[in-house]
Amino acid sequence: MLTDGRESTIRRRPVPSAGAAYPVHTHLLVGADDQTGLEGGRYVVDTATGRLFRRPGTARGADGGSQIVFTVAPGRTFARYRHRAWPLWIADTAYAVAAVEFLLGTAVRLHVGPSRELRDSLAVPLASNTRWWLDRGLAPEIPLAAVELPAGWRIRTERARVLSVRRSAALPEFQRNRSTCPAASSLATLSRQEWVSGADRVLTWTVTLGEPDALLEHLWRVHRDAASTLYRSCLTGRWWCRPVSGIPARGDVWTVHALAMLRARSERNGS
Known part of the structure; x- marks a missing residue:
């Protein structure tokens, strides 16, 4: 939405972001006991289309169940806020984590980063290793949080509807x-x-x-x-x-x- 409430050309997002930078990317690690019916492994959500894409490799760190891993593309927020960007990466990621809890209607087990463990779960290097990212046509990302999906999880329909409107x-x-x-x-x-x-x-x-x-x-x-x-x-x-x-x-x-x-x-x- 524009400031006057009219529709904008920017795709709607279910969680707010400082300065509308929207740096948070969503990855899914599917374990052997996952209930989605997806094949075990790593996936990433294309926020522009809402589609889920399979990435190479197995889902280390998601044995049995599944995890949602949130990363930030640091350049999006840094371009606007410079040295003030780092707490805003945490803010945007925390809003995404809380949205998962809201949709599930329960608290989740959370692992926060940045950490080598989270990078290893996605098989990515440090964001500062820009050559690795650019060689693959990607912008650097920093994994900041991993949410463990509880057994038998389900989305609360009414809560999903609430997040789908302004x-x-x-x-x-x-x-x-x-x-x-x-x-x-x-x-x-x-x-x-x-x-x-x-x-x-x-x-x-x-x-x-x-x-x-x-x-x-x-x-x-x-x-x-x-x-x-x-x-x-x-x-x-x-x-x-x-x-x-x-x-x-x-x-x-x-x-x-x-x-x-x-x-x-x-x-x-x-x-």
Whole structure:
């Protein structure tokens, strides 16, 4: 969608992405006990067509069951955000992980990277080995998360429908709204995104920069929690949510992510 709510030429995606960069790619490792009926091995989803393509090799790391592995194409976000890109790769991947949990209606066992284990599961080298990628006509990818699909998993039909339609208000909806929320005004100033001041409600997540060893774990926790909150709000239909990322750090406490929330039209009209 464009900012005024009209259809754009960009293919719709079920999860949000910072700056509409959409760097997340989806790979599937099919194990011997998988219930999809697919032959065991490695597959990748072509996001442009929604088709599943088989890749060479066996699916190491997916013995028995199956896994979804999410990677990021770092150049897509880096081109826009430069040094601020790395937490946004985690944010976008965390939203994808939370979408899987939402569709399954259950928590999943998660392995996060970057790590050699995740690269080995897809049989790919470091993203910095650009020659390997370019020789195969590919853009470098960084595997960031592997989701183990539980035995007997199934997609919740109603939840899939919720993710198939527009779930956030267009920016002009926020800009036209007469908000009385002081926190929204403060967050608009902090994030340097004026549209946020029109939110009826904001939720924020922070991390402490004085704990560098725990920073990566905190970033995953924050963004998974925010994503779960956003998807749960889709079920009620009461709130439209837009994620707010790229907020500059100030001092030792970093407001790393937020949700700007707008009451749905039916709620604002009192119906």
